[in-house]
Amino acid sequence: MRHLTDTELQILADQREKADAALEVHLNSCRLCQDRLKNYRAMFSTLSEDGGMLLPADFAETVMQRIEGKTSDAFDWQENSLMIVSGASSLAAAGYFLEAKNMLPAEWTVALQEFWAGLSLSMPDVQVPTTIIFAVIVLMLTAFSEKLLPKRNLQT
Amino acid sequence: MQAELEQIDRVLSGDNSAFRELIEQYQALVCHVIYRMVTNEADREELCQDVFMKVYQNLAGFRRNSRLSTWIGRIAYNTAINYLRKKKLPLLDDFARQQDDAGGSLFERVESEADGPETVLSESEVRSMLHEAIHQLTPQYRVVVTLYHLDGLSYREIGDIMDLPEGTVKSYLFRGRKLLKETLLAQHSHEELLK
Numbered sequence: 213m214r215h216l217t218d219t220e221l222q223i224l225a226d227q228r229e230k231a232d233a234a235l236e237v238h239l240n241s242c243r244l245c246q247d248r249l250k251n252y253r254a255m256f257s258t259l260s261e262d263g264g265m266l267l268p269a270d271f272a273e274t275v276m277q278r279i280e281g282k283t284s285d286a287f288d289w290q291e292n293s294l295m296i297v298s299g300a301s302s303l304a305a306a307g308y309f310l311e312a313k314n315m316l317p318a319e320w321t322v323a324l325q326e327f328w329a330g331l332s333l334s335m336p337d338v339q340v341p342t343t344i345i346f347a348v349i350v351l352m353l354t355a356f357s358e359k360l361l362p363k364r365n366l367q368t
Numbered sequence: 369m370q371a372e373l374e375q376i377d378r379v380l381s382g383d384n385s386a387f388r389e390l391i392e393q394y395q396a397l398v399c400h401v402i403y404r405m406v407t408n409e410a411d412r413e414e415l416c417q418d419v420f421m422k423v424y425q426n427l428a429g430f431r432r433n434s435r436l437s438t439w440i441g442r443i444a445y446n447t448a449i450n451y452l453r454k455k456k457l458p459l460l461d462d463f464a465r466q467q468d469d470a471g472g473s474l475f476e477r478v479e480s481e482a483d484g485p486e487t488v489l490s491e492s493e494v495r496s497m498l499h500e501a502i503h504q505l506t507p508q509y510r511v512v513v514t515l516y517h518l519d520g521l522s523y524r525e526i527g528d529i530m531d532l533p534e535g536t537v538k539s540y541l542f543r544g545r546k547l548l549k550e551t552l553l554a555q556h557s558h559e560e561l562l563k
Contacts, residue, residue: 218546247488254494255549259517262396263499265403267416272391275420276384282421 213238216245225252301349372436379427390436391420397437397519398444401529404510405448407503408455415451419444434528441521441529445511452507487556494552501551509544516541 216224216238223229224239239245268274316324378386395416402415422443430439502510511530515521523534523541530537 218549219542222542222545244486248486250488251486251494251549251553252545254489254491255498255545255552256517257491258494258498259513261495262400262518263502265399267395267399267413271395271413271416272388275391275417276388278417278421279384279387279424 213242215242216248218248221245221249221252224249225256298353301353305349369435373432376427376430376432376436379424387424390423394437394440395420397441400514400518401441401444401511402448404502404514405445405507406451411451415447416444419447422447435525438525438528441515441525442531445529448507457507487553489552489556493556497552497555498548501548501555504551505544505547509540509547512537512540513544513548 216235220231220235224231224235239249375386375390379390398416398419402412402419406412406415419440423440426443430436502513505513508530512526515526515529516523521529523537526532527534527537532540
């Protein structure tokens with residue numbers, strides 16, 4: 213009597229495979245093949261369990277943080293531009309309110325006065341209060357921030 | 369399939385919550401491939417992260433003529449293969465060659481049919497010994513067996529991931545399972561002797 217081969221036993225043990233009816237006939241009358249089939253069934257049942265192959269619960273979060281880091285790197289030039297504009301605006305505002313012109317060398321003060329006079333000549337009818345200049349600077353900074361932040365932060 | 373395409377479009381339009389969903393959906397598959405291929409525990413999680421970084425960076429180039437799971441699985445498999453090659457760890461081809469050099473291939477030993485009585489193992493015995501036995505298989509056998517039984521993938525899907533013909537996948541699966549069973553029985557006999 214020819215016993216079932218391992219391939220045939222695996223087909224019988226695998227519910228996704230279609231077994232030949234002749235294999236079942238032999239199986240019903242052969243104790244050895246029944247025992248060998250039991251081993252395969254036990255093994256297949258265990259193989260369908262994960263066996264502890266699990267990633268940490270915060271795995272997705274960790275990957276998203278890595279992506280966020282990469283995205284930030286990609287926009288570094290924009291971030292740097294924002295910092296330069298912010299810095300220059302802050303210095304200008306601080307200089308204005310601290311009357312820094314009194315602390316500057318005479319040549320610089322003259323140059324600044326000429327620049328301001330030129331600006332006034334180009335807009336003779338416009339009187340620009342200092343508070344409005346300051347407000348414009350703040351608005352510019354806010355606009356820059358709103359433009360950049362969605363790209364740097366993840367939409368969750 | 370339509371939902372899958374919509375999810376890809378959401379990710380590509382900059383919706384990162386869609387990519388987070390994608391990670392949660394496919395992290396088990398990636399974990400199974402990487403954990404079965406790579407035995408070094410310290411490197412496994414980082415490799416899984418690398419896979420999703422590659423998915424994020426290359427999603428725009430996904431051709432959409434295969435399933436997303438297969439494409440992600442292939443990235444995971446190739447990442448693991450590259451890691452093993454970099455570490456100079458043996459793959460299936462290397463292992464088979466070693467066996468041939470030693471005078472008798474692994475497959476020849478597998479093909480010999482037992483005709484004597486066989487010990488019947490209980491499920492609890494199998495469970496305790498199987499994990500160790502799996503690690504005695506070559507990485508490719510481990511992946512084929514895992515993707516088929518644990519992830520429920522078809523021969524074709526496994527073949528797409530591993531870039532192998534369906535027939536080869538089937539051959540690996542049957543040989544791998546037979547090797548596992550023989551390893552389990554050998555271990556069981558060894559433990560019986562120690563009692």
